[in-house]
Amino acid sequence: MDKNALRRMSYGVYIVTAKDGEKESGCTANAAMQITSEPMTIAVSINRENYTNELIRAGGQFAISILAEDGDPKQIGKFGFMSGRNKDKFAGIETLTVDGLKVMKDSCGYLTCKVIDTMETSTHTVFLGEVMTYHTEGVLREKPLTYAYYHEVLKGKSPKTAPTYLAD
Numbered sequence: 001m002d003k004n005a006l007r008r009m010s011y012g013v014y015i016v017t018a019k020d021g022e023k024e025s026g027c028t029a030n031a032a033m034q035i036t037s038e039p040m041t042i043a044v045s046i047n048r049e050n051y052t053n054e055l056i057r058a059g060g061q062f063a064i065s066i067l068a069e070d071g072d073p074k075q076i077g078k079f080g081f082m083s084g085r086n087k088d089k090f091a092g093i094e095t096l097t098v099d100g101l102k103v104m105k106d107s108c109g110y111l112t113c114k115v116i117d118t119m120e121t122s123t124h125t126v127f128l129g130e131v132m133t134y135h136t137e138g139v140l141r142e143k144p145l146t147y148a149y150y151h152e153v154l155k156g157k158s159p160k161t162a163p164t165y166l167a168d
Contacts, residue, residue: 018055025084065104
């Protein structure tokens, strides 16, 4: 089998953020999709080992920032390759606060969601969220970053907690 076929599926690259009280963090994700338009519902898959998963569960909401091809790739590394348990991932990153959640200013747009259901897999939780707010206002970029572009052009890597991680 050629596992690289999974990288040919159409994905975006996102920063998913969450908050529980004063604790906040986020992670890089590629497994997010629209489920319905009425009511507007989004699904996002987050590894159960990620601190962001804990915050989504505790806070009951999450935000998704849609990253851009010409955006700062350091965001991907900062949110994808270190833990928010012991690092402030937002340090040095321009954000907006929407519905109490931070979203990336260096993005194409954002959505905030209220968790309405969950599904557990062997390693990830799929959070189903009803969209509370969606916007492109206040963001800097136009063209969304795809997962294929991230790997093929930017030569990006995936952390072991990514749903599409492939060992070299």
